[in-house]
Every structure is written in structure tokens, then in C-alpha cells.
Amino acid sequence: MSDLHLVISTYAGLEEVLADEIRALGGRDIDIHTRAVSCTGDKGFMYKANFSLRTALRVMVKVSSFTVSSEEDLYKGVMETDWSAYMSVEQTFAVRCILNSRLFDNNLYPALKAKDAIADQFRNNGGARPNVDKDHPDLEVIVFISKDQCQVLLNSSGASLHLRGYRKEVDKAPLSEVLAAGIILLSGWEPHLPLVDFMCGSGTIPIEAALIAARIPPGTFRKSFAFEKWPDYDDELNKLIKDKQLERIVDSEVRIYGNELNKYVLQKARENVEAAGVEDMVQLSCGDFRDFNPDLKRGVIIINPPYGEKLEVDDMEKLYAAIGTKLKHQYAGFMAWIFTGSPEGARAIGLRPNRRIKLFNGPLECRLLGFELFEGKKNERHLKKEV
Numbered sequence: 545m546s547d548l549h550l551v552i553s554t555y556a557g558l559e560e561v562l563a564d565e566i567r568a569l570g571g572r573d574i575d576i577h578t579r580a581v582s583c584t585g586d587k588g589f590m591y592k593a594n595f596s597l598r599t600a601l602r603v604m605v606k607v608s609s610f611t612v613s614s615e616e617d618l619y620k621g622v623m624e625t626d627w628s629a630y631m632s633v634e635q636t637f638a639v640r641c642i643l644n645s646r647l648f649d650n651n652l653y654p655a656l657k658a659k660d661a662i663a664d665q666f667r668n669n670g671g672a673r674p675n676v677d678k679d680h681p682d683l684e685v686i687v688f689i690s691k692d693q694c695q696v697l698l699n700s701s702g703a704s705l706h707l708r709g710y711r712k713e714v715d716k717a718p719l720s721e722v723l724a725a726g727i728i729l730l731s732g733w734e735p736h737l738p739l740v741d742f743m744c745g746s747g748t749i750p751i752e753a754a755l756i757a758a759r760i761p762p763g764t765f766r767k768s769f770a771f772e773k774w775p776d777y778d779d780e781l782n783k784l785i786k787d788k789q790l791e792r793i794v795d796s797e798v799r800i801y802g803n804e805l806n807k808y809v810l811q812k813a814r815e816n817v818e819a820a821g822v823e824d825m826v827q828l829s830c831g832d833f834r835d836f837n838p839d840l841k842r843g844v845i846i847i848n849p850p851y852g853e854k855l856e857v858d859d860m861e862k863l864y865a866a867i868g869t870k871l872k873h874q875y876a877g878f879m880a881w882i883f884t885g886s887p888e889g890a891r892a893i894g895l896r897p898n899r900r901i902k903l904f905n906g907p908l909e910c911r912l913l914g915f916e917l918f919e920g921k922k923n924e925r926h927l928k929k930e931v
């Protein structure tokens with residue numbers, strides 16, 4: 545099987561975590577870019593990447609790359625590929641352009657030029673032009689122009705891979721599944737330790753943690769991937785790859801706790817936990833985090849407290865200060881991670897973070913703050929160690 549050049553996209557800040565995942569899955573020639581990681585692998589690897597990567601948004605296959613200095617170059621460059629190898633004239637397609645170049649004023653015109661090149665090639669060869677379907681194309685072509693370099697890529701995933709398929713009910717501010725998985729992987733949590741999310745919303749962090757603990761591939765819940773419509777799709781190979789990945793699932797004894805104040809939101813979390821089939825690993829409860837006291841000596845806390853337009857700064861500072869107090873008094877010996885887009889909230893926690901990781905939630909710059917919660921005073925602890 546010949547090698548494919550893959551470009552796998554993710555959120556800003558998760559590139560290294562994604563590269564680790566790709567390495568563990570068997571990808572080669574790994575290179576880290578902004579919001580993407582490139583690698584090589586065969587067709588089976590591409591299927592596996594779609595099925596098993598937790599921090600990938602889209603797995604794209606490189607078709608060609610060339611230098612552009614004008615729209616004519618772009619048209620000619622796209623024309624050089626034999627598009628009948630990737631779709632039939634009866635199938636639909638769409639072209640999206642990602643522009644990081646001053647060569648064009650906006651991304652619409654280059655997308656149109658590339659679309660014309662593909663459609664014209666079919667017409668030149670046989671008469672008919674394939675139809676464009678922007679919403680549900682059989683083949684999505686991505687034209688990525690950076691300075692004077694153009695890469696033509698095929699989206700093998702289809703809809704973004706954060707849409708795992710287990711989240712039936714969506715709360716107003718749910719965390720993207722990919723971001724939740726990325727945060728958990730960045731935290732370094734290992735399933736032998738209990739994990740607590742005492743503001744769990746629709747349950748994304750507990751569910752993604754359970755999937756990691758039991759090694760359940762995130763693609764398990766997905767109905768389809770775009771590559772299944774490609775002319776060279778190998779159903780037997782795909783089944784084999786999926787079976788191999790599913791064989792890795794383990795019975796995990798992990799203990800994951802999710803708590804949520806709002807009972808309607810908690811009900812959504814329950815439905816999502818059930819849809820993901822991780823009820824045995826995730827224990828949910830309803831109430832204020834101030835009254836949530838699981839009987840645990842050690843563990844990892846990962847929370848995503850509210851932030852944003854709905855909360856007054858005053859209320860937010862009070863909430864974050866209460867979180868800080870709770871962490872200090874009840875969770876000594878734990879490692880706590882707080883993901884927030886509120887600098888005021890972060891300051892109000894009143895604890896000094898040992899780790900600060902810049903991430904984005906959509907366009908909003910956020911921080912993942914890590915706190916090592918020592919038992920007793922930090923200095924006392926060091927002294928005890930030296931004695």
C-alpha cells in the first residue's frame with residue numbers, strides 16, 4: 545500500500561498532544577504546524593486516524609502542492625490532478641479555501657477558481673460537469689494557500705471529528721469533545737487516579753476521560769466518514785482496522801465523578817453518559833460544588849467553570865474565589881486543572897498555578913491552569929521530604 549501524505553487539523557495549543565497521538569498510532573514523518581500536524585501513513589492508517597485520534601478535527605489527504613502567483617496558476621495547478629481518481633461525475637463536490645496569503649483578497653475567489661478547474665476537467669473529458677453540494681458533498685476539496693504555496697487536500701473525515709455522536713443533548717456552553725480530550729491528555733491524568741469534574745455541565749470531560757481510560761476509540765459512535773464514499777474505499781480493510789482498534793478496549797476500574805448544579809443540565813449529562821455507554825465508570829450527582837464531598841484521598845480535578853457574557857464580573861470573582869477555597873480546603877494532595885476564558889476569574893482563584901497552557905475555545909483565548917494542591921504548607925512539605 546503506498547504512502548499518503550496527511551495533514552491533520554486540531555485546535556491551537558493541542559498540536560503537540562495530537563502529534564503524540566499520531567506517533568502512538570503509527571504515523572511517520574511527523575511535523576508540527578499551526579493548528580495542524582502532518583505525517584505519512586498508508587490507507588489503513590488514514591482510516592485508523594479517523595477512527596481513533598481524540599484530538600483531531602479533520603484528517604486530510606494531500607493530493608498535490610505547487611507554487612502560485614496568480615489565479616491562473618491556481619487553475620492550472622488544480623487541473624493537473626486527475627480528478628476522476630477521486631470522484632465520479634455523478635458524485636457531488638465542494639471546494640473550501642483556507643487563505644494565509646496576500647495573493648487573493650478573500651477565500652471565495654480561489655475556491656471558485658479551483659472548483660472551475662475540477663468541473664472543467666470533467667467536461668473536457670466527457671461532456672458532463674459534476675454538481676456542487678456545499679453542505680453534504682461526496683468529496684470536499686480543501687485548497688490551502690500559504691504565501692505562494694498551494695496545497696490541495698481532500699477531507700477524508702467529513703463533518704468535524706469533534707462530533708463524536710454520543711452527545712445527543714447539547715447544553716448551551718458545552719466544551720468541544722476534542723478540546724475536552726485535549727485538556728485531559730495535557731493534564732497528564734492517568735486512569736489509576738480518580739478524576740473529578742464538579743461543574744460537569746453536559747458531561748463532556750467525564751465522558752472523554754472514560755473513553756480514554758477504557759481505550760474506547762472516539763470514532764465508535766460515528767455513523768460515517770467521508771472516505772467511505774471514495775472510489776478506492778476498501779470496506780474490508782476498514783472493518784479490519786476498526787476491529788483491531790476495538791480489541792484494545794479494556795474493562796477499566798476507573799472512578800470518574802461528575803457533579804452539576806443545574807438538574808436539567810445534569811439530566812443531559814446522564815443521557816450523554818448513557819449514549820457513550822460509560823455509566824459504569826462515571827458517577828453523576830446534582831448539587832453545588834461547595835457541598836460536593838467525594839470520599840477521596842488523591843486524584844485529579846478538571847473543571848471548566850462558567851465564564852463569559854452571562855456572568856457579572858462580581859459574581860464570577862465570587863464563584864472563582866469559592867473554587868479556590870474549596871480546592872485549598874478539601875482537595876489537598878490532588879492536582880487540579882481549571883480551564884477558563886476569564887482572566888478576572890483566574891486571578892480570583894487565589895492560588896498560584898504551577899502550569900499555564902494557552903488554548904482557544906473557538907475564537908476566545910483561554911488558559912488551562914494547573915494547581916498542585918499540597919497537603920499543609922508547601923515549605924513544610926519540602927522540609928518533611930528533606931528530613
Ligand SMILES: C[S@@+](CC[C@H](N)C(=O)[O-])C[C@H]1O[C@@H](n2cnc3c(N)ncnc32)[C@H](O)[C@@H]1O
Pocket residue numbers: 715717718719720742743744745746747748749803804805806809831832833834848849850851
Ligand atoms: C462552562 S459549563 C461546563 C460545560 C461542560 N464542560 C460541558 O462540556 O458541558 C459550567 C457549568 O458549571 C455549572 N455550575 C455553575 N455554578 C455551579 C456550582 N456552584 N456548582 C456546580 N456547578 C455549577 C453550570 O451549571 C454549568 O453547567
